[in-house]
Amino acid sequence: MKAQLLDALRDACGDAAVLADAASIEPYVTDWRGTFVGRASAVVRPASTEQVSEVVRICSDARIPIVPQGGNTGLAAGATPLQLRDAIIVSLSRMRRIVSVDADAYAVTVEAGCVLADVQQAARRAERLFPLSLAAEGSAEIGGLVSTNAGGTAVLRYGTMRSLVLGLEAVLPDGRIVDGLRALYKDNAGYDWKQLFIGAEGTLGIVTRAVLRLFPMPRERVTALIGIDLSETALRVFSHLQTMLGETLSACELFPDRALALRVAYEPGLRRPMAEHAWYLLVEATSSLSTLRTAAEEAFVALDDAGLAGAIVIAENSAQARALWEWRETITETEKRTGRSVKHDVSVPISAIPEFIARATERIERDHPGVTVLAFGHFGDGNIHFNVLVPGATTAVVDAISAAVYEMIADFRGSITAEHGIGRYRRNELLAHRSIFEMDLMRTVKRALDPGNVMNPGAVLEE
């Protein structure tokens, strides 16, 4: 059976596109942090939508589970086949063509395997901006970013992937290709089915191409780091910046000095970007208006006059801006170097961020001596990565920590995942934190599109 299946896949995509020996499969069944290790009987690397369709049809006829995979930068085991027997991983990484850039239509059409940084660059060449931005942009691929409804650091201004996708092409679980590759800003013709595939984590089909929304390329950029007191001033600083800078404010990221201290410990020559404060907001405003810098400086002076900022460092040039961003973007890597951590990708209403972080930190560190909370994230959209460093902790302790965090999240009517998704990692939490009716709705959609349960079984919903 297996040999026959492999032959059929080779016929569909060519011999070199099918990896079936353990050593070649290994990188695809291990997530990049090394936290999740699964197994698969083969990896297939199709080069076109037609080949994806053929692969899906073959697997679906044989009732073989399919796990779609992009850049493998996920954090929730959505693309790692855990507890699956004989899964076939379909890697989209060979499909990395920028199909077209239509600057006048403010749209770019790309294949699913395009790396985010390449899409940003293609847009830039056409003097346009593709605003999705995140630490893994050098390897994360569009198909995965669509399938997880990726967020990142510019959601405050540009929204998540859900608002950046204009059109989509996907392969359904029976192999049919559904073509909605339209570059339309308005389209009310029936159900917006593409939204089902955005954030579905590969459980309803495989995203093969997307039309993405572009924006004018801002010509001015102001980046600043503000030392703050989270409980006393963070909300007022944010509100002040929103009032003064309005829609030009594109990022407002929060991190604690703990994160800086960890990085400095690993890179001893490095100096903090400003005098130590318990917390920092990294803010960025962009605009095409040449008045941006003056407006931003006025906003910062007013912050200072109101006694809201402990200190402010404004980047003088793009190298300094980069260096400030590096403090934010290296947190995940640094955290990985510390050893085991438990990740929580939660969201709460923005107004509740300081209280949530304070209460949750106090409770977790009190109840579990020896663990350290490392909370950081996207202040401007309410998404906090409430991670807990747990050297040597048992599974029971880890579970108790997560249960406590999610209990508090429920108190704030927040979400158990804001951007990383459910994958296989948070499946039980989804069951616990969404109502029976909401779960039924999700299962109804899944059954309608994938009655044989071949598409990424065990991710998001039970197997």
Ligand code: 2HG
């Ligand atoms: C980020 O915001 C990413 O940097 C990763 O979403 C967060 O490592 C994390 O928990």
Ligand code: ZN
């Ligand atoms: Zn994030």
